[in-house]
Amino acid sequence: MGHARRPLSVLRSLALAAGSGLVVAPFAVLGVAPAGASTPTASRAQAITCPTVADRLPSVPAQAKAEVDRNLALLDTQIKEANTRLVSSAGQGGPNFVQNAILGPLKDKRVATINRIATAIGRVTQRPAGLDALAPCTLTGGGQAGNGQQSAASPTAADFIDIRKVPRSAGRAKTTRKGSRGTFTSRCGRNQNGHHNSANFLVAPGVENGAHHIHDYVGNLSTDAFSTDGSLSRAGTTCSNGDKSTYYWPVVRLRSAADPAQHDSSAADLNIGRVLVPATVSIQYRGNARSKVTAMPRFLRAVTGDAKSLTNGTANARAHWTCTGFTARTTADKYPICPGGSRVTRVLDFPSCWDGQNTDSANHRAHIVFPDAAGACPSGTKAVPQLRMTLGYTIKISKAQIAKGTLYALDTFPEQLHKPITDHGDFENVMSTRLMRKAVTCINTGRRC
Known part of the structure; x- marks a missing residue:
């Protein structure tokens, strides 16, 4: 297991979470908060979801597989980063904040990454069409949950x-x-x-x-x-x-x-x-x-x-x-x-x-x-x-x-x-x-x- 990631201690995890703006995440995901703490609505009840790309691809030639795999993994990383930003920025900005600061930039990143996937395939065989339609992502959830209640971001x-x-x-x-x-x-x-x-x-x-x-x-x-x-x-x-x-x-x-x-x-x-x-x-x-x-x-x-x-x-x-x-x-x-x-x-x-x-x-x-x-x-x-x-x-x-x-x-x-x-x-x-x-x-x- 030479490269396997080892579990972190609770204290180290909290430090990492703080560094990434996720200090409230353990409470928010469970839908509960310690005494005196508040739980931001976005982290409690919302998540960013995106269309899958891998299942929409034609057969990928062997010559393109490595590049396609790298960019498919990057698409997953981009969604993770967007959800992290959603949690850390809860309560910020006006009604269009999520669209302008998170969903818009995420779409731009996905357009570029999906284009690299199509280009890699197109160098070897026919370039797949219509993949750009998979770039936009949406915000799901949005229900309110008070202290002690479960949230849409966790099982209910x-x-x-x-x-x-x-x-x-x-x-x-x-x-x-x-x-x-x-x-x-x-x-x-x-x-x-x-x-x-x-x-x-x-x-x-x-x-x-x-x-x-x-x-x-x-x-x-x-x-x-x-x-x-x-x-x-x-x-x-x-x-x-x-x-x-x-x-x-x-x-x-x-x-x-x-x-x-x-x-x-x-x-x-x-x-x-x-x-x-x-x-x-x-x-x-x-x-x-x-x-x-x-x-x-x-x-x-x-x-x-x-x-x-x-x-x-x-x-x-x-x-x-x-x-x-x-x-x-x-x-x-x-x-x-x-x-x-x-x-x-x-x-x-x-x-x-x-x-x-x-x-x-x-x-x-x-x-x-x-x-x-x-x-x-x-x-x-x-x-x-x-x-x-x-x-x-x-x-x-x-x-x-x-x-x-x-x-x-x-x-x-x-x-x-x-x-x-x-x-x-x-x-x-x-x-x-x-x-x-x-x-x-x-x-x-x-x-x-």
Whole structure:
């Protein structure tokens, strides 16, 4: 983890926040304030949101990929800086201050950055048109919240639901006689070693805070902003079977109104609270309902869900939240309230229909897609072992506690407001050929390995 960012102490975090004009952020994001303090309206209830660019791009030629990736990461940094400015300038200026001082300059920066992306692609192939329409950003939120209340910038009671009130789900497609029923499990621990950073080498390579939220990692011990296929293959692993793949997801935090100063180096991105270590982590590969599976290529990369689904829409959202003992009931856009003895559970299913050629694609989705509702892979693709990451948390929380400001939530990009629909996961296959062959055999012969 040579380049991974280590959590900061509370005092050092407060000093950093003060230096960036974010002294009130820990209180503002929770929607509470200490005795005698006031909470600026803008930091409490507003955030800047911008259209996504990565998903609107055509296939990016290999010659342009590095430059495109750098500028996509810069677009995220620009949004973060604008949201930081929004917090630090709360109460300043007249009615047009945000538009003139923040949104206007942000649009100008985005126009220039988007133009560099289009130019990089245009040097190799046809220049994409119409990207300038993605430059303007908007201010969301704006509701008032007094001391002791929750804000639009943090989860609210409306983001939670008693799992017993969630309807039963339709369930997985029924496996046919030609399907594959076995499973293969890599036991990789729960991130007890505290492997955390706010990077994402898949979508923002070389950018140390490219994700703007903290990830949990299991499997590969070296994963950070600068990871490559080569560095991952040379590293150690937490998996007991030698699986060197990297598996990661945004952390869950306990956000308590009673202790609003709990935060670390991610506080500047409005992610605060105590990081919860999962009580259970299952890394399991499963079969296909309609066919046998074939081996994944080494270094195949895949993502599930959309970290920006609040602003992008739910086309790529894949969040599944439930509770142990209630797994027939799942919710996508609510955090579950689980009864006593039951654990909050996240289920992250990955795409499993591979194009047979590419280990990655420009949007990290086109090369491997999901089966249809009946479980069949689209024409031109082949079924590979389907990764399911299941994460369990011991969170004892009630409606009354939530109403008083004690709740839990995902780390997210600042403008995504910690919504459960933004849950997502990332993966790169670094299994040896022999281990992948074993997984395929177990799955295709109906064994549980």
